Amino acid sequence: MKSERILYRRTASVILLFLCALCVHAQDSVKVSAADLQALIRRVERLEQRDSLSQEVGKETRAESQEQRRGRFTIGGYGEVTAKHCFYSNNYLRYGKNPEKYANDHYGEFDLPHVVLYLGYDFGKGWSVGTEIEFEHGGTESAIEIEEEEGGEYEGEIERGGEVALEQFWLQKAFNRYAILRAGMQVIPVGGLNAHHESTEYFGVYRNEGEFTIIPSTWHEVALTFMGSTPNGWRYQAMFLPGLDSDRFNRKNWIKPGAGSPYEFKLANVFAGAARVDYTGVRGLRLSLSGYCGNSFRNTLSKTNAELDASAYKDVKGTVSIGSFDFAYKDFGFVARGGVTYGHLSDAAAITQYNIAMRKGSVSSKQWVASDAIAAGIEAGYDFFSISQRMADKNQKLYVFGRYDYYDSMLRYDNQPTDMYAWCGRHRIAAGINYFPIPQIGVKAEFSYGILKQGTRADGTRGKLYNDEPQIAVGIVYAGFYQL
Numbered sequence: 449m450k451s452e453r454i455l456y457r458r459t460a461s462v463i464l465l466f467l468c469a470l471c472v473h474a475q476d477s478v479k480v481s482a483a484d485l486q487a488l489i490r491r492v493e494r495l496e497q498r499d500s501l502s503q504e505v506g507k508e509t510r511a512e513s514q515e516q517r518r519g520r521f522t523i524g525g526y527g528e529v530t531a532k533h534c535f536y537s538n539n540y541l542r543y544g545k546n547p548e549k550y551a552n553d554h555y556g557e558f559d560l561p562h563v564v565l566y567l568g569y570d571f572g573k574g575w576s577v578g579t580e581i582e583f584e585h586g587g588t589e590s591a592i593e594i595e596e597e598e599g600g601e602y603e604g605e606i607e608r609g610g611e612v613a614l615e616q617f618w619l620q621k622a623f624n625r626y627a628i629l630r631a632g633m634q635v636i637p638v639g640g641l642n643a644h645h646e647s648t649e650y651f652g653v654y655r656n657e658g659e660f661t662i663i664p665s666t667w668h669e670v671a672l673t674f675m676g677s678t679p680n681g682w683r684y685q686a687m688f689l690p691g692l693d694s695d696r697f698n699r700k701n702w703i704k705p706g707a708g709s710p711y712e713f714k715l716a717n718v719f720a721g722a723a724r725v726d727y728t729g730v731r732g733l734r735l736s737l738s739g740y741c742g743n744s745f746r747n748t749l750s751k752t753n754a755e756l757d758a759s760a761y762k763d764v765k766g767t768v769s770i771g772s773f774d775f776a777y778k779d780f781g782f783v784a785r786g787g788v789t790y791g792h793l794s795d796a797a798a799i800t801q802y803n804i805a806m807r808k809g810s811v812s813s814k815q816w817v818a819s820d821a822i823a824a825g826i827e828a829g830y831d832f833f834s835i836s837q838r839m840a841d842k843n844q845k846l847y848v849f850g851r852y853d854y855y856d857s858m859l860r861y862d863n864q865p866t867d868m869y870a871w872c873g874r875h876r877i878a879a880g881i882n883y884f885p886i887p888q889i890g891v892k893a894e895f896s897y898g899i900l901k902q903g904t905r906a907d908g909t910r911g912k913l914y915n916d917e918p919q920i921a922v923g924i925v926y927a928g929f930y931q932l
Contacts, residue, residue, distance in 0.1 A: 519570075519931040519932070520569055520570040520571075520572070520931075521568070521569050521570075521931065521932045522566070522567070522568035522569070522570075522578075522929060522930070522931050522932075523566065523567055523568075523929075523930055523932065524566045524927075524928050524929030524930055525563075525564045525565045525566045525580075525926075525927075525928070525929075526562070526564050526646045526647045526648070526925070526926060526927035526928075527560070527562055527563035527564060527647065527925065527926050527927075528560065528561050528562055528563075528647050528653075528654075528923050528924075528925045528926075529560055529923060529924050529925075530557075530558070530559050530560075530561055530653050530654065530921060530922070530923035531556070531557065531558045531559070531921065531922055531923070532556065532557050532559075532653070532654075532919055532920065532921035532922075533554065533555075533556040533919065533920050533921075534554060534555055534556070534557075534917065534918075534919045535554045535917075535918045535919065536550070536553065536554065536898075536915055536916070536917040536918065536919075537550035537553030537554075537555070537915070538553075538555050539553065542914070542915065543871040543914055547913070547914045547915050548915075550915065551915050559585060559586075560583070560584075560585060560586045561584065561585065561654065561655075562582060562583075562584055562647070563582070563583040563584075564580055564581070564582045564583070564615065565580070565581050566578070566579070566580045566616075566929065567579045567580075574621050574622040574623060575619070575620070575621055575622075576619075576620045576622070577617075577618070577619050577620070578616055578617070578618050578620070579614070579616060579617050580614075580615045580616035580617075581612065581613070581614060581615065582612070582613045582615040582666075583611065583612050584611040584612075584613070585611050586611070613668075614633060615633070615635070615666060615668050616632070616633050616634055616635065616668060617632050617633045618630050618631060618632030618633060618634045619631055619632055624676075625676060625677055625678075625679075626676040626677070626678065627674070627676050628673075628674070628675050628676055629672075629673070629674060630672075630673040630675065631671075631672050631673070632670060632671075633668055633669070633670050633671075634668060634669070634670075634671055634673060634687075635666055635667060635668050636664075636667040636668065636669055636671065636687065636689065636722050636740070637685060637722070637724045637738060638663065638667065638722055638724070638738045638739065638740045638770055638772055638789075639659045639663060639738060639770075639772045639774065639787065639789045639823075640659065640736065640772070640774030640775075640776075640785065640786075640787040641655060641656055641659040641660060641665050642659070642663075642664075642665060642666055642667050643724065643736065643738070643774070644776070645665065645666045646927040647890065647925035647926060647927045648884075648887075648888070648890055648925060648926075648927040649927070650785065650827070651783075651827050651829055651847065651849040651851060651880065651882055651892070651894075652827075652851060652878060652880075652892070652894055652896075652921075653880075653892045653893075653894045653921040653922065653923040654921065654923075656825055656827075656851075656853060657825075657853055657855060657876055658789070658823030658824060658825045658853045658854070658855035658876075659787075659789055659823045659825075659855075661700070661701060661702075661704070661823065661855055661857055662701065662702040662703070662704060662789070662791065662821045662822075662823050662855060662857050663702070663703065663704055663770065663789065663791070663823075664704050664707035664708070665704075667707055668707075668708075669689045669690060669707065669708075669714070670689065670690070670714060671687045671688060671689035671722075672687065672688045672689075673685055673686070673687045673688075674686050674687075680729050681727055681728040681729025681730075682725070682726070682727055682728075682729070683724075683725070683726040683727075683728070684723075684724070684725050684726075685722075685723060685724045685725075686721070686722075686723045687721065687722040687723065688719065688720075688721055689719070689720055689721070689722065689742075690714055690715065690716035690718070690719060690720065690747070691716075691717075691718035691719055691720045691742040691743050691744050691747050691768075692706035692707060692720070692742065692744040692747065692768055693706045693709070693715060693744060693747045693748060693811075694706060694744040694745045694747070694748070694766040694793075694799045694802075694803070694817075695747075695748050695750060695803060695806070695810070695811055695812045696710070696811055696812060696813065697744075697793070697799065697803070697815075697817040698813040698815040698817060699815045699816050699817060699818070699857060699858055699869055699872055700857055700872060701857060702791065702793075702817065702818060702821040702857040702858075703744070703768055703791065703793065703817075703821075705813070706744060706768075710811045711749070715747045715748070715749070716747070717746045717747045717748070717753070718742060718743040718744065718745075718746050718747045719742060719743075720740060720741060720742020720743070720768070721740070721741055721742065722738070722739065722740045722741075723738065723739055724736065724737070724738040724739075725737050725738075731779060732777055732778050732779030733775070733776075733777050734775060734776045734777075735775050736772075736773065736774045736775065736787075737771075737772070737773055738771075738772045738774075739769075739770060739771045739772065740768065740769070740770040741767065741768070741769050741770075742767070742768055743765045743766055743767050743768075744765075744766040744767070744768050744793075744799075745761070745764045745765055745766030745795065745799060745802075746765075750806060750810060750812075760798075761798060761802060764795045764798045764799065764802070765794060765795060766793060766794060766795050766799050767793070767794040767795075768791065768792075768793055769791065769792045769793075769794075770789065770790070770791040770792075771789070771790055771791075772787060772788070772789040772790075773787055773788055774786065774787025774788075775787060780834070781830055781831040781832075781834030781835075782828070782829075782830050782831075783828065783829050783830075783831070783847065783849075784826070784827070784828040784829075785826070785827050785828075786824075786825055786826030786827065787824070787825065787826075788822070788823070788824040788825075789822070789823045789824070790820070790821075790822050791820065791821045791822070792819060792820050793817065793818070793819050793820070794819070796817055796818060796819035796861060796862065797819075797861075797862040799817055800815075800816045800817050800861075803815065803817070804816075816858070816861060816869070817861070818857060818858040818859055818860055818861040818869075818872075819860050819861055819862065820859045820860035820861075821855075821856060821857050821858070821859050822854070822855060822856055822859050823853070823854075823855040824853070824854050824855070825851065825852060825853035825854070825855075826851070826852055827849055827850065827851035827852075828849060828850060828851075829847035829848060829849030829850070829882065830847065830848060830849075831845045831846060831847050832846050832847075832848060833845050833846045843886065843887060844883075844884060844885055844886075845882070845883070845884040846881065846882070846883050846884075847881065847882040847883075847884075848879075848880075848881055849879065849880060849881070849882065850877075850878065850879045851876075851877070851878040851879070851896075852875070852876070852877055852878075853875070853876040853877075853878075854873075854874075854875050854876075855873065855874065855876075856872060856873030856874075857872045857873070858872040858873065859873065867901075867903030867904050867913060870900070870901040870902075870903045870913050870914070871900055871901070871913070871914045873900075873901050874898050874899055874900045874901060874917075875898075875899040876896060876897065876898045876899065877896065877897050877899070878894055878895065878896035878897070879894070879895055880892065880893050880894030880895060881893050887928075888926060888927060888928035889924070889925070889926055890924070890925045890926075891922075891923075891924050891925075892921075892922065892923045892924070892925060893920075893921070893922045894920070894921050894922075895918070895919070895920050896918070896919050896920075896921070897916065897917070897918045897919075898916060898917035898918070898919070899916055900912070900913065900914040900915070900916055900917070901913065901914075
């Protein structure tokens with residue numbers, strides 16, 4: 449359109465100049481009609497007006513397109529910088545036969561437990577992608593580890609992938625709010641901690657010990673998910689994913705090490721399902737149920753299915769069943785969160801026997817594993833800045849909180865003395881403060897006290913078997929997500 453306007457303008461100018469010249473030099477031979485000249489001028493003006501209107505419409509269309517694209521790109525993440533001092537020993541024998549030898553030990557740590565970068569993009573027409581890269585403990589570097597399962601041996605290693613993990617990569621198609629399909633690496637939202645693991649979603653300096661101990665955190669697998677929500681506050685998810693690997697279950701963390709893979713690929717000889725339902729129809733309140741069920745025993749490279757079928761383990765399945773309830777309430781300056789997670793492993797005794805018999809260089813820790821494990825906890829805090837209108841106007845918050853946890857990774861197991869693994873279960877109490885100068889940044893301080901179980905001592909008396917574990921910790925945390 450612009451080229452047409454220029455062409456007409458130039459043509460009209462040439463014609464007018466030519467006609468003027470003719471009028472001057474050949475007035476007697478050339479007669480030019482004034483009406484013809486006026487018609488030509490009006491034609492040029494109409495073309496200019498139409499071109500101007502087209503340019504304005506084009507600008508509006510481009511502005512609308514930019515407005516539509518605005519908000520499609522999401523960037524964010526979360527992270528923690530922490531320090532703690534533990535008034536107990538970190539010696540691998542502290543839970544051995546003579547724990548009194550380590551009663552006066554103490555140690556400290558500085559750490560970056562999690563630093564996470566999230567990137568997402570909405571392509572339009574219901575299609576979107578999300579990625580999350582996590583750097584744990586400062587990133588990928590070689591390290592010296594103390595192998596508690598190998599007599600306290602010092603071992604230098606670089607783990608596969610180091611401590612940088614692709615925690616999420618998924619593609620999603622939203623048909624409407626009720627039906628969304630997602631495929632790829634994604635968080636398995638079983639338990640309150642996995643579903644709400646950002647640093648500002650819990651009061652403690654570190655993640656809550658109970659769920660963090662007995663189930664993977666943050667639990668992520670390649671999965672296919674169907675999810676959606678309703679206008680009256682219901683959200684739902686159903687997932688299909690590979691099963692866990694029972695070779696790597698152990699006494700301290702129950703089934704937690706069975707997630708992910710020590711190989712360059714994820715074994716999928718067995719499968720599992722997970723689901724979560726949230727209700728948020730009441731102001732400030734969230735109620736959630738979640739669960740997981742799947743076999744775990746044959747998800748291994750140690751023996752073929754034919755070998756297992758011909759052995760004493762042909763009927764072993766290692767079915768992992770987990771049920772969890774969690775909640776959160778936030779209103780009037782008050783915040784309360786909590787939940788309970790219970791898990792059961794079938795054929796635990798057979799899996800223990802199988803793992804202990806594995807060769808030394810295997811991926812198995814060759815330890816006893818429980819048939820049942822539990823984690824329960826509750827925390828509550830009050831924002832004292834909510835009393836002050838001046839501080840409330842600045843959007844600053846100061847929470848004073850308390851927390852209680854009980855967990856046991858060896859709650860129930862077979863063929864062993866009752867108190868052999870009493871150190872795997874404990875009560876924990878904590879209190880502290882959270883100061884938020886802005887909503888995305890928190891400064892935390894916490895004192896906690898781990899109370900280990902009592903039991904029967906070697907001399908037959910009943911009492912404390914292991915040293916309690918007090919600790920102080922401080923940290924500064926961040927969590928935020930922004931649309932550009």
